[in-house]
Amino acid sequence: MADPAADAPAAPDAAMDAVTEAGDRPPSLPAIAIELAVEDERWAEALGGDGGLEALAAEAAALALVAAGVAAEGRSISVLFADDDTVARLNESFRGKAAPTNVLSWPAHELRAEAEGRADGARPSAPPPPETDGPWGGEPDSLGDVALAWETVAAEAEAQGIALADHVRHLGLHGVLHLLGYDHERDGDARLMEGLESEALLAAGRADPYLAQSMPADETPGKIPKKARPRAGAKKARSDGR
Numbered sequence: 001m002a003d004p005a006a007d008a009p010a011a012p013d014a015a016m017d018a019v020t021e022a023g024d025r026p027p028s029l030p031a032i033a034i035e036l037a038v039e040d041e042r043w044a045e046a047l048g049g050d051g052g053l054e055a056l057a058a059e060a061a062a063l064a065l066v067a068a069g070v071a072a073e074g075r076s077i078s079v080l081f082a083d084d085d086t087v088a089r090l091n092e093s094f095r096g097k098a099a100p101t102n103v104l105s106w107p108a109h110e111l112r113a114e115a116e117g118r119a120d121g122a123r124p125s126a127p128p129p130p131e132t133d134g135p136w137g138g139e140p141d142s143l144g145d146v147a148l149a150w151e152t153v154a155a156e157a158e159a160q161g162i163a164l165a166d167h168v169r170h171l172g173l174h175g176v177l178h179l180l181g182y183d184h185e186r187d188g189d190a191r192l193m194e195g196l197e198s199e200a201l202l203a204a205g206r207a208d209p210y211l212a213q214s215m216p217a218d219e220t221p222g223k224i225p226k227k228a229r230p231r232a233g234a235k236k237a238r239s240d241g242r
Contacts, residue, residue, distance in 0.1 A: 029059060029062035029063065029066065029204065030062050030065065030066070030071070030072035030073070031058065031062070031072060032058055032061045032062055032065065032072040032075050032076065032077060033075065033076035033077075033140040034054050034057045034058050034061065034076070034077060034078075034079060035076060035077070035078040035079070035142075036050060036053060036054045036057065036078075036079055036081075037078070037079070037080045037081070038050055038053060038081045039080060039081060039082040039083065039086060040081060040082055040083040040086075040150045042083075042150050042154075043081040043148075043150060044081075046154075046164055047164065047165055047168065053079075053081055056165060056168055056169060056172065057077070057079040057146075057172055059169060059172075059204075060168070060169050060170075060171075060172025060173045060175075060176060061077050061079075061172065061173075061176045063169075063173045063176075063200040063201065063204060064172075064173045064176035064177045064179075064180060064196075064200070065176070065180075066200060067173075067177070067196040067197070067199065067200040068123075068177065068180045068182070068196070069126075070126060070127060070180060073130070074129075074130030074140055074141055075127075075130060075140055075141055075142075075143055076140035076141065076142050076143070077142070077143050077144065077145070077146065077176060077179065078142065078144070078145040078146070079145075079146050079147075079148075079172070080145065080146070080147040080148070081147075081148055081150070082147055082148065082149060082150065083149060083150045083151060084100035084149045084150065084151040084152055085100070086147070086149070087100045087101060087104060087147055087148070087149035087152070088100040088149075090104055090147060091104060094106070100149045100151070100152050101149065101152065102148065102149060102152045102153050102156060102171055103146060103147065103148050103149075103153075103171040103172075103174060103175040104146070104147045104175070105144060105145070105146050105147075105175045105176070105178035105179050106144050106145040106146075106179075107143070107144040107178065107179045107180075107181070108141075108142045108143055108144040108145075108179070109127045109143070109144075109181075111124040111125045111126070111127060111180060111181030123181075123182075123192070124180065124181025124182060125181060127141075127143060127180065143176070143179045143180070144179040146172065146175035146176060146179070148168065148171060148172070148175075153167060153168060153171060162207075162209075166206065166207060166209070167209075169201070169206065170197065170201065170209040173197055173200060173201070174193075174197060177193055177196060177197070182196070194210060197209065197210075198210055198211075
């Protein structure tokens with residue numbers, strides 16, 4: 001009997017590369033539950049289908065949790081792969097900015113300390129431990145939601161000359177750090193957050209996203225240009241009463 005797979009068309013090299021880039025999560029990273037929603041199918045077409053997207057989101061989330069020193073067990077994160085129009089509507093609804101952005105985050109827990117009286121660059125509070133008993137015992141505790149905009153993210157990756165999967169991984173890491181209370185409102189906080197991102201990606205064998213970007217000659221050496229930072233706006237975004 002002929003093997004049906006033998007007659008199947010071979011996947012394009014680009015698609016196979018996307019699966020490899022999106023799906024190879026370093027084995028040392030902890031597993032976290034991902035609730036995936038794919039609104040724009042261009043994400044799946046570019047990054048290995050829903051399986052590739054889920055693996056990429058799980059890797060980004062795990063990198064953030066390890067960087068922040070938060071255990072992954074009993075945690076979950078919802079990730080929406082949307083388009084610019086959807087993210088622009090969300091951005092306007094929750095942040096009052098009628099424009100798309102690359103990534104938005106909605107923390108389930110208020111972990112960011114008040115700016116007044118907080119040391120510049122201090123770490124936020126840890127999230128509460130997941131529920132292990134009661135009516136919802138065993139259900140993962142949601143850390144919040146993250147949404148990415150297709151056109152904006154794809155255009156940024158192309159402009160920076162980096163693989164789409166690498167850019168999504170970085171933005172996912174950045175967005176989950178927002179869920180964990182990190183931000184970049186002040187220089188000290190930005191240095192802390194960016195340092196965690198760079199260290200986490202390098203430790204996982206990935207490229208440092210900030211070193212990969214060119215720095216104008218008039219920028220201070222050793223300081224990340226503000227225009228090179230991800231434009232996530234987590235601290236004001238909330239959904240479902242969070």
